[in-house]
Amino acid sequence: METQYRGAVLGGLICQTFFGLVLVAIYRAMYAGKPQPMPLSSITTYVWLQQAFFRMLLSMDTDLLDRIRTGAIAYDLCRPLHLYGYYYSRILAMKMTGSILRALPMLVIAALLPEGWGLALPASVPALLTALAALILGLFCICALENVTMGLTMRTLDPRGVQAMLNLLLMTFSGNILPLTLFPDSWQRVITLLPYAQMLDAPIRLYNGEYALDKVPEVMIIQICWTGLLVTGGCLLWRANQKKMIVQGG
Amino acid sequence: MNTLRLYCRSMAMLMKSQLQYPLSFLMQTLAQLVMEGGELMAVILLIDRFDRVNQWGPGDLYFFFGLMSVSFYLTEIFGRGLTGNFPSMVRNGQLDTLMLRPRGILTQVLCSGADPRRIACIAVGTVSLIMGSRISGITWSPLKALMMAESVFFSFWLILGLFMVEAILTIHSVKSIELANTLTYGGRSACEYPSDIYPRPLRVLFTVIAPFALVMHVPASIILDKPLFGWPVWTGLVTPLAGVVLFGVMYLLFRKAMKYYRSTGN
Numbered sequence: 001m002e003t004q005y006r007g008a009v010l011g012g013l014i015c016q017t018f019f020g021l022v023l024v025a026i027y028r029a030m031y032a033g034k035p036q037p038m039p040l041s042s043i044t045t046y047v048w049l050q051q052a053f054f055r056m057l058l059s060m061d062t063d064l065l066d067r068i069r070t071g072a073i074a075y076d077l078c079r080p081l082h083l084y085g086y087y088y089s090r091i092l093a094m095k096m097t098g099s100i101l102r103a104l105p106m107l108v109i110a111a112l113l114p115e116g117w118g119l120a121l122p123a124s125v126p127a128l129l130t131a132l133a134a135l136i137l138g139l140f141c142i143c144a145l146e147n148v149t150m151g152l153t154m155r156t157l158d159p160r161g162v163q164a165m166l167n168l169l170l171m172t173f174s175g176n177i178l179p180l181t182l183f184p185d186s187w188q189r190v191i192t193l194l195p196y197a198q199m200l201d202a203p204i205r206l207y208n209g210e211y212a213l214d215k216v217p218e219v220m221i222i223q224i225c226w227t228g229l230l231v232t233g234g235c236l237l238w239r240a241n242q243k244k245m246i247v248q249g250g
Numbered sequence: 251m252n253t254l255r256l257y258c259r260s261m262a263m264l265m266k267s268q269l270q271y272p273l274s275f276l277m278q279t280l281a282q283l284v285m286e287g288g289e290l291m292a293v294i295l296l297i298d299r300f301d302r303v304n305q306w307g308p309g310d311l312y313f314f315f316g317l318m319s320v321s322f323y324l325t326e327i328f329g330r331g332l333t334g335n336f337p338s339m340v341r342n343g344q345l346d347t348l349m350l351r352p353r354g355i356l357t358q359v360l361c362s363g364a365d366p367r368r369i370a371c372i373a374v375g376t377v378s379l380i381m382g383s384r385i386s387g388i389t390w391s392p393l394k395a396l397m398m399a400e401s402v403f404f405s406f407w408l409i410l411g412l413f414m415v416e417a418i419l420t421i422h423s424v425k426s427i428e429l430a431n432t433l434t435y436g437g438r439s440a441c442e443y444p445s446d447i448y449p450r451p452l453r454v455l456f457t458v459i460a461p462f463a464l465v466m467h468v469p470a471s472i473i474l475d476k477p478l479f480g481w482p483v484w485t486g487l488v489t490p491l492a493g494v495v496l497f498g499v500m501y502l503l504f505r506k507a508m509k510y511y512r513s514t515g516n
Contacts, residue, residue: 007423008428011428011429012428014429014432015428015429015431015432015436018432018436019432019436019439021452022436022439022440022448022452025440025447025448025449025452026303026440026443026447029303029304029443029447029448030296030299030300030303031300032304033300033301033302033303033304034299034300034301034302036299036300162277164278164281164282164284164285165281165284168281168284168285168288171288172288172291172292177288177289177292178292178295178296182295182296182299183295184295184298184299
């Protein structure tokens, strides 16, 4: 699906590179005035990794929303499938293909940028490997979160208001609007525990070496706990929704 | 004048239709408020950590942010037909119907949409402007007020002109809108900050090609008594005209593109 619109992919890539460059330029200017404890290169790396995996955060299953609105979801209910599992794997597949196809070229571009502008090398080889593992766990976590959001939107017929707020929470506390490392230090202890931070922030901090290797078990346990919690919550929510579902339209 | 009346009529009608579902409208406006509030929060958090950028203190940065929010979302309220609806009009062939009517295409496009929900974003922008004005201790004078009004007015045309780039690209290629976003939404994010903090290529881009610097930053910096590039006060009244110049150029290109337009048909 993604490879069919090469022009759109290229346009998106240029667009994201541009946004990334603007963000890096802003942080560079700010750093010039008042350097911070964490090095500038870790901030630029943070920006580029966020840009590269931005597709992972974006909710993409507009198809499901349409089905809820039109009532076509009734057909899914007839299928001999576990509804939650079916949509979970759909979202997982979409996010995975979408973000890999965008991330690879983006990472190449970011790595080619001059020193101090682009992507820095990972802190160490083990850091890179654990970051990759954490990224995969983060992916499971965000899919679970998205299904909870879907479960909530099923209850309201005009989901735009609720969704906009949930999206803002997601974008803010996953570090997309502003790197979480730049939030006030007193907030850090709380926001790094939120599920939003498990998706991209934790893997990026592992890659940067900001989380030392001995923190890996702790990070992964938090990720797994959140995933488990969100999957269970989502399953229950969906089941409750199915019981009192009224299908729209004819 | 006739066109203007038509436009005002359509706007009134569109606003009224939006208000038919008050609860939904309220929810969406609230969502906009939270969203723009989030953007402002990011600026506040950054200032909390870094205090200032170059010669710009916290108040100055809030002022620049507010000016951009107010101008950008004013354009989105009244230019929604162009900023939002146009690409889908081309894609589903709705544009063809407009060609049958005895009015200009652009007039009809502009009359087709309004987005009153953005009023929430303007409110956030206004708060940011007031905060900036207070903290920077601006001493207002009639000249400065005029400069400010002029800047917002011409920013409207500038941003509308940049959205026309998107419209023109849509006519030519139907699906390449993301690229044009670099100028519109990219310009918005970037020029929330004064353009002199950027390295040369970006500064040139935002001064010559998408002249946010001329239309917003020059007058704003003079209002803040910290003239950008050290330019004299009168330049603050002249440079915003770049906004309407850009719009004029884009209008001519738009007419050319309409000659090229082949319906997507169905």
